[in-house]
Amino acid sequence: xxxxxxHYSRSRATYSSLRLSVLMFLADxxxxxxxxxxxxxxxxxxxxxxxxxxxxxxxxxxLGAGMMxxxxxxxxxxxxxxxxxxxxxxxxxxxxxxxxxxxxVLGRVLWNVISGLIGxxxxxxxxxxxxxxxxxxxxxxxxxxxxxxxxxxxxxxxVIFAAFYVYTRYAGFIQNVGEFAFYIGTGCMxxxxxxxxxxxxxSLVFPPTWGLDALRYLSIPGYHGxxxxxxxxxxxxxxxxxxxxxxxxxxxHRVERHVLEVGNLGWY
Amino acid sequence: xxxxxxxxxxYRPSFWRTLWTNAVMAPRTSLGFMRVDFVLGTxxxxxxTQMVFFAFVVQLGGGGSxxxxxxxxxxxxxxxxxxxxxxxxxxxxxxxHQGTMxxxxxxxxxxxxxxxxxxFIPIAISLATVAVGLVYAVVLFGxxxxxxxxxxxxxxxxLTAFAMVGFGLLLGGVALYLRTSLxxxxxxxxxxxxxxxxxxxxxSLPLPLQWVGDALPLTWGLAAIRSAISGDPLGTTAVLxxxxxxxxxxxxxxxxGLWKVFERRALSTGSIxxx
Numbered sequence: 001x002x003x004x005x006x007h008y009s010r011s012r013a014t015y016s017s018l019r020l021s022v023l024m025f026l027a028d029x030x031x032x033x034x035x036x037x038x039x040x041x042x043x044x045x046x047x048x049x050x051x052x053x054x055x056x057x058x059x060x061x062x063l064g065a066g067m068m069x070x071x072x073x074x075x076x077x078x079x080x081x082x083x084x085x086x087x088x089x090x091x092x093x094x095x096x097x098x099x100x101x102x103x104x105v106l107g108r109v110l111w112n113v114i115s116g117l118i119g120x121x122x123x124x125x126x127x128x129x130x131x132x133x134x135x136x137x138x139x140x141x142x143x144x145x146x147x148x149x150x151x152x153x154x155x156x157x158x159v160i161f162a163a164f165y166v167y168t169r170y171a172g173f174i175q176n177v178g179e180f181a182f183y184i185g186t187g188c189m190x191x192x193x194x195x196x197x198x199x200x201x202x203s204l205v206f207p208p209t210w211g212l213d214a215l216r217y218l219s220i221p222g223y224h225g226x227x228x229x230x231x232x233x234x235x236x237x238x239x240x241x242x243x244x245x246x247x248x249x250x251x252x253h254r255v256e257r258h259v260l261e262v263g264n265l266g267w268y
Numbered sequence: 269x270x271x272x273x274x275x276x277x278x279y280r281p282s283f284w285r286t287l288w289t290n291a292v293m294a295p296r297t298s299l300g301f302m303r304v305d306f307v308l309g310t311x312x313x314x315x316x317t318q319m320v321f322f323a324f325v326v327q328l329g330g331g332g333s334x335x336x337x338x339x340x341x342x343x344x345x346x347x348x349x350x351x352x353x354x355x356x357x358x359x360x361x362x363x364x365h366q367g368t369m370x371x372x373x374x375x376x377x378x379x380x381x382x383x384x385x386x387x388f389i390p391i392a393i394s395l396a397t398v399a400v401g402l403v404y405a406v407v408l409f410g411x412x413x414x415x416x417x418x419x420x421x422x423x424x425x426x427l428t429a430f431a432m433v434g435f436g437l438l439l440g441g442v443a444l445y446l447r448t449s450l451x452x453x454x455x456x457x458x459x460x461x462x463x464x465x466x467x468x469x470x471x472s473l474p475l476p477l478q479w480v481g482d483a484l485p486l487t488w489g490l491a492a493i494r495s496a497i498s499g500d501p502l503g504t505t506a507v508l509x510x511x512x513x514x515x516x517x518x519x520x521x522x523x524x525g526l527w528k529v530f531e532r533r534a535l536s537t538g539s540i541x542x543x
Contacts (some may be wrong), residue, residue, distance in 0.1 A: 177314060178318035
């Protein structure tokens with residue numbers, strides 16, 4: 001009797017997931033909102049609020065809105081994809097497939113990074129047009145590299161979120177209610193040190209907090225962020241990102257096992 | 269074969285029954301994000317986080333206490349958009365998605381009662397959202413709202429809630445023709461932050477953008493609320509109330525008109541209920 005041989009590869013699953021994310025983004029214009037339109041509006045609002053405060057505040061506006069673009073994609077994209085899978089009844093087959101779910105999520109997160117970068121570029125172009133010139137950046141190459149790294153730190157949060165979204169039926173709630181809380185907590189538009197001191201430990205749990213602080217140290221002369229400065233910010237960003245990515249594999253493995261045991265994955 | 273014809277005594281639900289049924293049922297069926305947790309988050313969490321966010325942005329930009337007060341009041345009112353515009357606008361999507369649009373389009377129920385009824389709970393939630401936001405403004409940010417201004421403020425808030433829900437229904441009407449209403453709801457969720465004088469006076473914007481801002485009910489509602497808080501003479505505030513009431517009437521009227529147009533189109537082409 002002929003038996004079916006399972007042919008699968010993790011890279012193929014990730015590529016297919018990435019491709020599907022791109023196609024869904026193009027087919028559904030609502031994704032333009034969190035990743036591109038909302039950040040541009042936030043950038044314009046902050047530009048207006050920072051008007052007259054000095055040339056380096058342009059950097060605040062661009063960095064902040066760029067980060068919000070990526071946050072928007074991370075928060076909404078990951079949650080929406082899992083929710084849609086659950087609603088369409090494709091979450092169970094996906095989890096049951098031989099490819100670990102982590103590699104499916106990885107494709108989505110990769111698209112979040114790419115669209116976040118595109119959103120950041122759009123924000124940059126709009127602010128450039130409105131301000132009539134680019135913000136002064138002392139080391140553009142290092143800035144660009146660190147910016148991409150901060151996107152990776154956000155992606156690491158996205159992976160953990162995606163695992164959590166498999167469990168919860170409250171992804172939409174977290175997205176809507178948590179949006180501004182995440183912007184505040186990670187210091188998207190202003191340094192976290194402006195917040196009350198007792199909130200700082202919570203902020204430091206998130207890798208983007210460290211990355212953003214480092215990015216501002218690099219690009220804004222006289223910046224007053226965390227007292228330990230640029231180098232330790234960088235160490236913290238790398239450390240927390242590695243920790244998130246290391247934990248992600250374990251979390252996904254346990255989540256997959258648990259939901260298969262409980263058997264309530266498809267409940268909506 | 270006998271042909272069925274509509275009898276003059278055929279059941280037709282009364283205006284009030286339609287209004288009440290829609291008011292009670294819509295939050296559980298077609299209104300997006302109307303679960304208890306969402307409502308509590310919308311009323312208590314979103315205003316707080318949005319106000320804190322923009323207050324810190326203003327502080328970083330060197331704005332003083334008056335600039336912060338301006339921003340927190342603006343955002344306290346702007347958060348009304350979540351329940352009034354975003355949620356109400358999604359009724360169209362929900363109907364299409366759940367497959368109930370066709371049934372809705374052939375029902376003999378009074379259309380005004382049907383659409384207006386759906387706005388009842390969002391109006392109540394909008395009132396609660398603004399009230400909680402203004403309490404945060406007073407308690408956490410030290411905004412001064414004298415007791416003598418509260419009656420005028422209450423009128424302004426109620427009118428704004430009606431106008432914003434009307435605007436949400438209008439967008440829902442437009443969305444009948446679109447594949448999804450989410451994009452419209454989302455755009456107007458954020459556009460108000462820029463064009464309605466939420467974070468800075470409208471006069472800071474280029475003239476064409478000011479005109480766009482003037483077309484939004486939030487602009488007039490916010491102006492009326494600011495006028496009431498600052499204790500302007502009743503005549504000044506009343507003019508703004510007139511503008512908000514006009515925005516509400518135009519929004520509700522245009523919403524019902526749009527639904528009628530698209531209903532006719534739906535019945536003739538049979539395609540409007542496709543998702």
